[in-house]
Amino acid sequence: MAYRLEARARPAQAMVWLSPVLAAVLSVIGITILFAVLGRNPVQALQVLFIAPLETLDGLAELGLKATPLLLCAIGIAIGCRAEVWNIGAEGQFTVGAIAGGGVALAFGGNDYWWMQPAMLLAGVLGGMAWAAIPALLKTRFNAHEILTTLMLTYVAIQLLGYVVHGPWKDPQGYSFPQTKQFAADAMLPMLIEDTRLHVGALFALASVPLGALLLGRSMMGFRIRTVGAAPAAARYAGFSRNGVVWVCLPISGGMAGLAGICEVAGPDGQLTPVISPGYGFAAIIVAFLGRLNPFGILFASLLMALLYLGGEGLQLTMQLPIAVTGTIQGMLLFFLLAADVFINYRVRKLPPRAAAASGAATHA
């Protein structure tokens, strides 16, 4: 029996949206097998992973808390991807946004200035933008590929965060722990639900969904972005500048990641520490593709990814599984998604025995 991948006459529209669902289902099967191999009860593990976090109000709030940075980063990444501008460094822009906004909080907090929180948020956005502007400059001036530059700048940003919390901004009363002082109360974002950690950053994330959809789907700028991505020669012909689009996409993407960063540290954490993100900026890349680079799709994908983070923590606590399980599950999801995406453009066809023999012969020839 032989099978062959055959190009479809046109991409299957149903598969475009079925593929992430298929990937999720296959991941669940993969996880089940993984748990069985590890000698854990798969049913219990799936319950801990997918059901338990959703059973309490606190769990739902935590879900929103984790989805917030994922959603903000992923929509920014998706806007760039539509122009084929690949921002792999949302994690770095997130970090610089947190440093910039956190710096404002540390410098001016505790004085009850009315502009305290807007200034922090603005500083976060600007920090992320500035960090993304470096690859934009390198790309438009020297044609340096943004995949490399954004990724490398992420590690620079993490070192920068390490420097400030170990050095100049270290809390003198912190028993030598590498962390800053706690932000003053007026420099903390308001909570949305009493006694949970869900903060107003979630509203920014939610608002970014329709705004992102409007930008990409209805605005002339979004049309330029999509044209540059889909057909660079057509964009040149129409008079859309590629460099202009790079200078729109990377700063927007960086600004959104920076906003996510400052919201994270001014929301639940309230201080800067050497590790402020469990890899939100990288997981957001998976979220963006899982959501088909469409803001509404990304909303669902970010909730799924947040659930994996929460469930992964649950697995550590209740079943003594290592944290690496979360990364493994994320990897499975991306792997199955990419595999399922093949079926958007290809179909599997069974070869009749005669043709199979012939094609076999051709391979051996």
Add this chain to the structure above:
Amino acid sequence: MASPPPRLRLTGIVKRYASTLANDGVNLTVGPGEIHALLGENGAGKSTLVKIIYGVARPDAGTIEWEGQPVTIADPNAARRLGVGMVFQHFSLFESLTVAENIALGLGATGSIAELTARIQDVSRRYGLAVEPGRHVHHLSVGERQRVEIVRCLLQSPRLLIMDEPTSVLTPQEAEGLFGVLRRLSAEGCSVLYISHKLEEIKALCENATVLRGGRLAGGCDPRVATEQQMAEMMIGGALPVAHRPAPLREGKPCLEVSKLTMESDEPFGTTLRDISLQLRDGQIIGIAGVAGNGQKELLGALAGERRTPDAAAVKVCGTDAGHMGPTARRKLGLSFIPEERLGRGAVAEFPLTENGLLTAYPHGFVRAGLIRTGAVQKYAAGIIKRFAVKASGIDARGSSLSGGNMQKFIVGREIGTNPRVLLAAHPTWGVDIGAAIAIRQALMDLAAAGSGVLVVSEDLAELFEICDFIAVLSGGRLSPPKPTRQTTVEEVGLLMGGRMAAQEMAHGV
């Protein structure tokens, strides 16, 4: 019967790709020494049939007989062993190697280069194919490259030579030279399968023709007897519409002026534009003839604004210095441009027709406060589809779902729909089916009659002579002064087109 068996006989050939029948019960018989034309519009199944003969594709059903013997042609090597040679439309030569080295690679020859050089010179003398074995390919003109490909085939002593649209890159004089070679081969007993859509060439050269339409056999004829109209109608399966030039408007003001434009190409093997001057007036159609690669791309880029000219006054659109302006600013002055490539440049394959309409029409009131006016864009696309009878499933049809001719009609409609005062058209009917080509020419003539200036760059001399008031020739980056169409001839234009060779020889010979 004592007559020899046909060189090649195909019977009931069927080939299916994914969901389309590319060939459906096609028969073709080529006699020994016969020059046989294979005719048909794009998508009629000519390329599929040729791929089957050359062993690139295998038929799903049907038989192939070679000199009376049933054969299966597994791959191009098997085809060459039988004696089938093919000259492709796109050449496969290495720029950095010499002619002899290229031929040695193609033949997989074992002998020395010196030995091969002698054989090349021998063949080139015998058939009058001027080829210098020691020259590097990147110095060669397109016509010379084609001769290299032909020599490569002839060295294998083919008994059937397949030529795919061979004259699309040649000057009329070069084409005449090629016909001489083909007639000579035919006299020596080599059969030729000649694929072309230029009916006048087929009348002049071929003694038999097979016409395909929609993957099926539409019929056969003797091109020496049948009229061009009859052959064209067989290809499209209906009566041929006729384009006519409306009464020309009195000459108006200049709408596009180019003065002393000199500009380096920004591509490695591009052509430098030298001292180009041209004045296009309202209501005129000026044609620019020339073999591709003589500066057409560079000139159109400089006129449309994709490349800025060093001197702002070198290009004036409607009296305004536009040399430093980008495409959008020039469009706002009233310039429109139909580019050479359709999908990927003139239109985006994965965009619906609505967005493909917006692509260049956007400066004309389709955007408000940064947002696209969806209703207006939909109306615009629907209007184009209706006016130009574009065959599409609707305004939401993707660019990639349209045939080449229908995509081009849509692009032409989009560019004309903004009422431009100047229209640049690059190879507007290249590779387009006959019905669409006539509709496009008619649209260009109607636009001129309404008072706009039209500049047509084309390799199709018949087209330029049909629709243009003036014809100029671009050769080696220089533009000849435009001549009134009635005061020039195809021969004169052809000689100017070939001028590049002389100029190049002067540049290289020291």
